[in-house]
Amino acid sequence: MALQIYNTLTKQKEEFKPVDPEKVKIYSCGPTVYDYFHIGNARAFVVPDILKRYLEYKGYNVFHVMNFTDIDDKMIKRANKEGVSIKELADRFIDAYFEDTKKLNIKEADVYPRATDYIEDIIKLLKRLEEEGYAYEVDGDIFFEVKKFADYGKLSNQNLEELASGARIEVNEQKKDPLDFVLWKRSKEGEPAWDSPWGPGRPGWHTECSVMSRHYLGDKFDFHTGGIDLAFPHHENEIAQSEAVNGEQVINYWVHNGYVNVDGEKMSKSLGNFFTTRDILKDYSPDVVRFFLISNHYRSPINFSDVELNDAKKSLRRLRNTVARxxxxxxxxxxxxxxxxxxxxxxxxxxxxxxxxxxxxxxxxxxxxxxxxxxxxxxxxxxxxxxxxxxxxxxxxxxxxxxxxxxxxxxxxxxxGIELRPELKEEGNKLIPPLIELLLEIREEAREEQNWDLADKIRDELKELGITIKDRPQGTEWEIE
RNA sequence: GGUGGCAUAGCCAAGUUGGUAAGGCAGAGGACUGCAAAUCCUUUAUCCCCCGGUUCGAGUCCGGGUGCCACCUCCA
Incomplete structure (x- = not known):
């Protein structure tokens, strides 16, 4: 059987056919590294990880690229607030990204390009867009002229009139059309800037993905993944940029995951209802968090709550019990x-x-x-x-x-990505197991004498310490946590 | 206003090309136990938001409603 995958571009499930059977290429939108990622972000990292693992199981070689967005408004704001450089901020949260995703058993991508390492390529792309009439400059800003790209809206199924009528974007007097999006921003006072033919500035959000995916994956590749909220405008704009210069479709399958909700509403930083993965991992083990994330279909929204995390925990434990048995x-x-x-x-x-x-x-x-x-x-x-x-x-x-x-x-x-085999536990302190065994021996003697008070006292107090006693027909077992 | 999605037992949730409702959690019963805990087994929807239609047959297709969520602004 072949993998059928839902493609946002065509709005239907399609059979997966690799561009190059020898190597399947995946590009994933990674985090903007200005903060710890939340559990909703984590879902967007787990989903391509599952895709990758399954493709590998089916015998494909996979080449996976995930970007780090290390320059944008949020980065600048946060760096200024903390009085650190953009680079320091990025380094810190990239390190945190790796720490947390490693816990979640997310396989590393093959490369993690950073936007700021590709400024030159971005400028080249913009020059080309300008030459070919897709982009125009106004006073140091460069905009993409949406009307010039006939297929604009094909990913999110929008046409220009409808987009325009519902647009909530603030009207920028410089733009020819409110829907035009920025490719290059002229730098303001105190902002980081790179030299360009249009003066000092920095790239717009969408350009990096076009440039870096092309750099590593070429003109045509298989998968592009991300959260469904990226479909518009980010991915729509990415398609416009890439295909404007490439002339034909670059990406075959657009894979978008659903949200993680809180009380039925989308988790987001602006609503303030978010939980960082890092914090959640203080209360739940990483495999439980991962299991929770994959226990629903990836395109459905899932609700984040203690009830659901605990359900996931018990469901996973049930499998583990059998495997341990x-x-x-x-x-x-x-x-x-x-x-x-x-x-x-x-x-x-x-x-x-x-x-x-x-x-x-x-x-x-x-x-x-x-x-x-x-x-x-x-x-x-x-x-x-x-x-x-x-x-x-x-x-x-x-x-x-x-x-x-x-x-x-x-x-x-x-x-x-779930380890079902019993862990080969390495106890922190080698003294603990023999001490517990000793207590259990004493309890066993008490039980033989039917001294239930003492036997239960040992059991209850060990329980308080997080050690569970199980009286099995074969003898007494114990378990920490 | 445009676009996309969702509505299945107390809760979470899967339902492939229509053929007679997966799985998990909770609950109930049982095994085990000195009592427990843990574990395991059994069990739990005449019915899939409502109305109408197509069909021998619909949760699954068509038409019309109702409710919820999301995107159209940075957002995974």
Missing amino acids: IHKLIPDNKVEIDAGNQKEVEAIERAIDDKRVKFEEAMDDDLNTALAIASLHELAKKINIFVNDSEFEINKATVMVLEKAYNTFEELGSIL
């Missing part, structure tokens, strides 16, 4: 016992194959991670029932099928 059942040494009931083993083996197929079909259908996760839950249930059976025993056949299940969970989980 399988892990414990598989013996370290080779099993010599011959198989007993072959029939049930075969049924499980079939179920593993079926659920993998279901998982792939879900991912093929526009990266339906919600459905893919459901197939993992279904498999987990089958395995639980299988090993719960009183007839279940460890033998060659059952070990083989458990290993297959274990590897399947590991592999499919890694497509989602």
Whole structure:
């Protein structure tokens, strides 16, 4: 099966056909590095990560570019406020970006170009646009003349009259048309500036993506990703710039993710209802946050709330429990016992194959991670029932099928970027485990003497310290957190 | 005003080309337990916002409503 992906440009799901089968090229709009990114931004980083992982699973080589916007109004404002240079500000939040995305298990892109490293190329692009009549200069500012680009509006499905009638943009007397957008801004007092044929200034927002994507990915490439709010005007303008000089379509598939909402409304900095990923990670583990982000379809809005985070946490825990259970059942040494009931083993083996197929079909259908996760839950249930059976025993056949299940969970989980295998916990302090064991021994003696007060006191107080006691038929287990 | 999207059980949510409602959370019942916790199993929508239509058959297509969200300004 081939991947079907929804293309904002055509407003329908399309079969993915790479420009170059040897290398799939993806460009993602990255962060403006003036602050920590919020959970809504995080979604825009996780979505291309899932796309990339799934393409790699299907055998493609992927080349992924993500930009850092390190010059714009917000950067200038923030740098001035903090009394640092733009460069210092950018460096700081780029470092933070890598720290946080690493926790979220987001694979690194192949390159992370910064806008300020491409000023010369941007100027070249603008000169060309000017030469070919798409851009005009007014007093040191350069504007793109939207009317000159016939296809303007094709991504967001707007025509110029309708855009103009609903426009809330402030009327700039210098523009020929209110819809024209700025390509180059003349510098004002105290603002960073680069020399250009039109005098000192800085690039407009949309130019960098046209220039940097072309630099790394060429005239024609596969995917461009970003949040749906970027479709207009950012991506629309990017298309106008790129195609005006290129003459034909540059990007085949536009992939836009939905928002993260708060109380049903879009999370945004201006509304002030945002939560930085960094803060959320203080309360929830990164894999839970990631699992939350992929537990709905990527184009649907998702609501950010403690209830939903906790649902995600429990849902993930359920999968992990089963995988850990399988892990414990598989013996370290080779099993010599011959198989007993072959029939049930075969049924499980079939179920593993079926659920993998279901998982792939879900991912093929526009990266339906919600459905893919459901197939993992279904498999987990089958395995639980299988090993719960009183007839279940460890033998060659059952070990083989458990290993297959274990590897399947590991592999499919890694497509989602979720580690399902039990962690090989490295305890901070080597003294802690033996101390807990000691307490448990004392508790066990108390229980034998039916001294429930003491036994429960140990259990309850360990619980207060974050250590959970589980009395299993095989003995007592414990777990930190 | 234009454009895009959404409306499915208490909550979150998937529903491929129409064929008789995935999965998770919570709840209920059960297994396990000294009691718990944790875990596992079972169970939970005569019905998919409303009205009309096409069809042997519609959550799924068509027409008309209602409600919500988003974009058209920086925004992932």
